[in-house]
Amino acid sequence: MPDLRGGTRRSKRINDNQESPAGLAPTARRGGAAGRGRGRGRRAMNQDDNAKLVGPSACGRGCTGVNLPVRQGVEKSAERLVAVEEEGSTSPLPERVQLGNSPVYKLDRKLGKGGFGQVYVGRRISGGVGCTGPDAFEVALKLEHRNGKGCSSGPPYEWQVYSTLNGCYGLPLVHHKGQLGDYYILVMDMLGPSLWDVWNSNNQMYEAVLLYISLSLF
Numbered sequence: 307m308p309d310l311r312g313g314t315r316r317s318k319r320i321n322d323n324q325e326s327p328a329g330l331a332p333t334a335r336r337g338g339a340a341g342r343g344r345g346r347g348r349r350a351m352n353q354d355d356n357a358k359l360v361g362p363s364a365c366g367r368g369c370t371g372v373n374l375p376v377r378q379g380v381e382k383s384a385e386r387l388v389a390v391e392e393e394g395s396t397s398p399l400p401e402r403v404q405l406g407n408s409p410v411y412k413l414d415r416k417l418g419k420g421g422f423g424q425v426y427v428g429r430r431i432s433g434g435v436g437c438t439g440p441d442a443f444e445v446a447l448k449l450e451h452r453n454g455k456g457c458s459s460g461p462p463y464e465w466q467v468y469s470t471l472n473g474c475y476g477l478p479l480v481h482h483k484g485q486l487g488d489y490y491i492l493v494m495d496m497l498g499p500s501l502w503d504v505w506n507s508n509n510q511m512y513e514a515v516l517l518y519i520s521l522s523l524f
């Protein structure tokens with residue numbers, strides 16, 4: 307979810323000692339940016355579908371407000387964050403994701419990485435219709451390690467934000483959420499390229515902006 311959280315953009319994950327469940331395997335880091343049309347506007351948090359994950363009390367609509375002090379307190383521990391960064395680099399990602407009664411998604415290319423997690427394309431292994439919605443062929447999977455800085459009190463703090471802002475224009479619809487192995491995972495609509503992506507990939511726009519700036523200055 308773009309620009310909801312400030313601060314560092316490093317992923318802080320640790321490789322804890324718990325055995326990886328079957329179906330988890332090291333996943334190659336892949337680059338790439340979102341390239342599809344964005345499904346913006348409403349979001350629907352399908353909280354009841356995520357049996358293994360989190361109850362409404364943890365991040366559902368019943369939550370009261372956003373617990374900013376918790377996050378800020380965690381972010382102050384710089385040394386701990388560095389350790390998490392280093393240790394987390396080898397933590398295995400699930401090859402396939404299914405949360406509750408969600409479709410089964412195969413982890414595909416990496417879309418990006420934020421301060422609290424990383425986002426991959428999830429491609430349905432069967433079925434799927436359209437680019438957005440709960441039946442979409444591709445979704446965005448945001449993974450946060452359960453020992454990451456955003457999960458010190460359980461499910462990611464960001465889940466509260468998604469629930470609180472549910473329905474706001476510009477946010478992806480969240481269809482499922484839950485825990486798989488060591489990761490808390492959000493299944494949401496794929497967004498299109500950010501302004502930064504467009505800036506970097508579209509020479510015409512780059513030139514147009516330069517021209518605009520030149521005309522404005524002179």
Ligand SMILES: Nc1ncnc2c1ncn2[C@@H]1O[C@H](COP(=O)(O)OP(=O)(O)OP(=O)(O)O)[C@@H](O)[C@H]1O
Nearest residue numbers: 307308309311340417418419420421425446496497
């Ligand atoms: N639904 C999505 N569809 C497509 N790409 C996404 C989606 N969500 C995130 N991304 C990509 O993944 C990157 C990381 O997203 P993430 O939400 O983890 O962090 P952020 O919000 O950009 O930063 P931070 O969490 O540090 O504030 C984004 O910058 C964006 O490029």
